[in-house]
Amino acid sequence: xxANDLVIETHGLGKTYKEVTALxxxxxxxxxxxxxxxxxxxxxxxxxxxxxxxxLAKPTAGGATVFxxxxxxxxxxxxxxxxxxxxxxxxxxxMTARQTLRYTxxxxxxxxxxxxxxxxxxxxxxxxxxxxxxxxxxxxxxxxRQRLGIAQAQxxxxxxxxxxxxxxxxxxxxRRDVLEVMEKLRKHTTVFYSTHILSDVxxxxxTVAILNKGQLVAQAPIDQLLAxxxxxxxxxxxxxxxxxxxxxxxxxxxxxxxxxxxxxxxHTDWQVTVTDEAAAxxxxxxxxxxxxxxxxxxxxxxxxxxxxxxxxxxxxxxxQ
Amino acid sequence: MASNSVLQPVxxxxxxxxxxxxxxxxxxxxxxxxxxLAQAIIWTAILIGILATVxxxxxxxxxxxxxxxxxxxxxxxxxxxxxxxxLPIGAIIMGQEEVLDEKRSGTAAWILSKPVSxxxxxxxxxxxxxxxxLLIMVLLEGVLAYGLIAAVTGRAFPVIPYLGALxxxxxxxxxxxxxxxxxxxxxxxxxxxxxxxxxxxxGYQFFVGVAPWLLEVTPWGLTNAGSGSGLPNSVATAVxxxxxxxxxxxxxxxAWCLLxxxxxxxxxxxxxx
Numbered sequence: 191x192x193a194n195d196l197v198i199e200t201h202g203l204g205k206t207y208k209e210v211t212a213l214x215x216x217x218x219x220x221x222x223x224x225x226x227x228x229x230x231x232x233x234x235x236x237x238x239x240x241x242x243x244x245x246l247a248k249p250t251a252g253g254a255t256v257f258x259x260x261x262x263x264x265x266x267x268x269x270x271x272x273x274x275x276x277x278x279x280x281x282x283x284x285m286t287a288r289q290t291l292r293y294t295x296x297x298x299x300x301x302x303x304x305x306x307x308x309x310x311x312x313x314x315x316x317x318x319x320x321x322x323x324x325x326x327x328x329x330x331x332x333x334x335r336q337r338l339g340i341a342q343a344q345x346x347x348x349x350x351x352x353x354x355x356x357x358x359x360x361x362x363x364x365r366r367d368v369l370e371v372m373e374k375l376r377k378h379t380t381v382f383y384s385t386h387i388l389s390d391v392x393x394x395x396x397t398v399a400i401l402n403k404g405q406l407v408a409q410a411p412i413d414q415l416l417a418x419x420x421x422x423x424x425x426x427x428x429x430x431x432x433x434x435x436x437x438x439x440x441x442x443x444x445x446x447x448x449x450x451x452x453x454x455x456x457h458t459d460w461q462v463t464v465t466d467e468a469a470a471x472x473x474x475x476x477x478x479x480x481x482x483x484x485x486x487x488x489x490x491x492x493x494x495x496x497x498x499x500x501x502x503x504x505x506x507x508x509x510q
Numbered sequence: 511m512a513s514n515s516v517l518q519p520v521x522x523x524x525x526x527x528x529x530x531x532x533x534x535x536x537x538x539x540x541x542x543x544x545x546x547l548a549q550a551i552i553w554t555a556i557l558i559g560i561l562a563t564v565x566x567x568x569x570x571x572x573x574x575x576x577x578x579x580x581x582x583x584x585x586x587x588x589x590x591x592x593x594x595x596x597l598p599i600g601a602i603i604m605g606q607e608e609v610l611d612e613k614r615s616g617t618a619a620w621i622l623s624k625p626v627s628x629x630x631x632x633x634x635x636x637x638x639x640x641x642x643x644l645l646i647m648v649l650l651e652g653v654l655a656y657g658l659i660a661a662v663t664g665r666a667f668p669v670i671p672y673l674g675a676l677x678x679x680x681x682x683x684x685x686x687x688x689x690x691x692x693x694x695x696x697x698x699x700x701x702x703x704x705x706x707x708x709x710x711x712x713g714y715q716f717f718v719g720v721a722p723w724l725l726e727v728t729p730w731g732l733t734n735a736g737s738g739s740g741l742p743n744s745v746a747t748a749v750x751x752x753x754x755x756x757x758x759x760x761x762x763x764x765a766w767c768l769l770x771x772x773x774x775x776x777x778x779x780x781x782x783x
Contacts, residue, residue: 245622246622246623266625267625269625276620279620280617297626298519298625299518299520346514
């Protein structure tokens with residue numbers, strides 16, 4: 191991958207608060223135009239990482255660049271190209287949504303005023319706040335505040351949008367709306383967002399990193415992560431007929447480490463764990479079909495749910 | 511989605527990044543709301559109210575008053591003495607709110623996630639409040655006091671020295687404002703941001719009693735008459751009356767003000783959000 195395709199690069203990034211290590215030697219790369227899901231349980235170090243990237247906190251170890259700018263010495267330049275939604279965003283309560291966006295826009299643009307106003311109006315429409323644009327924020331609900339948060343993060347059409355738990359405080363409809371906005375924006379920007387909500391990640395992300403206790407435990411494109419689970423490759427087969435001999439034959443292959451058999455009334459399900467993916471792809475089905483008494487109803491590589499992968503990695507990491 | 515190309519980007523770098531927008535907002539907080547009117551009413555009621563009470567009180571035959579130069583000089587001394595204590599109290603309350611409230615409410619973290627330098631965040635507050643304090647708390651009240659003294663006593667002081675005296679009063683008020691702002695930037699303690707400046711404001715007689723030379727390097731002699739310095743008038747009154755005075759307390763107070771700003775910026779730069 192070319193260096194200019196990378197938006198975020200961290201090298202051994204670490205942060206210790208007094209004696210508490212919030213982040214340990216994080217090596218992370220985020221490529222351009224991806225929707226990058228940053229997962230982890232509470233206290234995993236997600237918000238700390240985001241604050242370090244924005245220059246709101248200073249690293250105690252390692253370093254990072256965003257758009258090639260150093261996060262410690264050049265963070266104003268970084269923030270010129272970034273939109274950020276905090277986990278618990280706070281604004282001036284006396285300002286209206288329109289005033290808040292206008293104020294935010296003036297950090298990025300000095301004019302012309304009519305074009306800034308047009309941008310503000312367009313952004314209010316994008317997040318569905320047009321009808322509440324001129325009400326003071328102090329009367330806003332949690333969902334409305336979150337929409338305003340996305341709007342103020344988006345007002346400069348950032349090259350990188352950093353969202354810290356953007357859907358955490360929202361009801362299902364609010365979550366759906368936020369995900370829709372994120373999907374709309376992916377054409378124009380890179381989205382780096384932290385979340386607990388795994389189904390959201392599975393729905394919109396193309397790359398995922400999982401953080402636990404301040405350590406990166408996985409980073410991969412989501413398809414790869416869901417295909418590979420927590421490290422082992424498993425093939426699932428649904429078979430009809432007498433499978434006893436076929437099972438012995440498959441188990442004898444050197445690249446098969448385990449077969450989990452689940453009998454059913456009409457068929458038998460296998461989960462075959464393999465150590466050599468290429469060998470399994472080429473030979474597994476042939477080995478089974480060489481037994482004429484067996485009919486293959488279904489065959490494929492096991493697709494994991496993100497929750498399964500997440501728990502496998504996090505709990506595995508906890509046990510170390 | 512329209513492109514950014516129709517909009518002119520802000521091009522400021524370094525410490526000035528974000529300053530103009532922050533300064534406009536801080537100014538709007540003074541002049542775009544009723545804040546200026548509230549400040550004007552409060553300070554007029556306190557300062558001009560006390561001055562009027564003194565000026566309208568019967569004082570015939572008071573020898574010390576006659577020696578001091580009459581009601582007009584007494585009014586002048588009273589104004590600078592009261593303003594020199596009351597305005598710093600207001601300035602301390604304003605200063606402690608400026609940064610601390612934003613840190614506590616989370617709005618500072620929000621602002622600092624934009625292309626804003628931390629120095630600009632502090633300096634915008636300093637600059638906008640310096641203007642508000644100058645125009646509403648010092649100049650407006652000074653002009654009203656001048657007019658009242660002239661109307662009641664029939665004596666108008668020379669304008670330029672009087673404005674110079676208001677300048678001395680302004681330096682005194684800014685000392686306390688910036689001291690309080692420095693503590694609000696440097697700590698998360700409202701007690702420190704209010705308590706320490708208040709102790710300095712009201713503890714001057716004790717401190718000067720222990721070390722009289724402190725008068726030369728602090729704002730205490732700027733508006734407090736005598737103050738153990740052996741001079742009959744404060745620096746502000748002396749300037750207004752065209753009397754001789756030591757410029758060292760003014761220079762020292764300005765140096766303190768600069769130091770407070772430098773410390774506030776330095777300390778705020780080290781803060782994490």
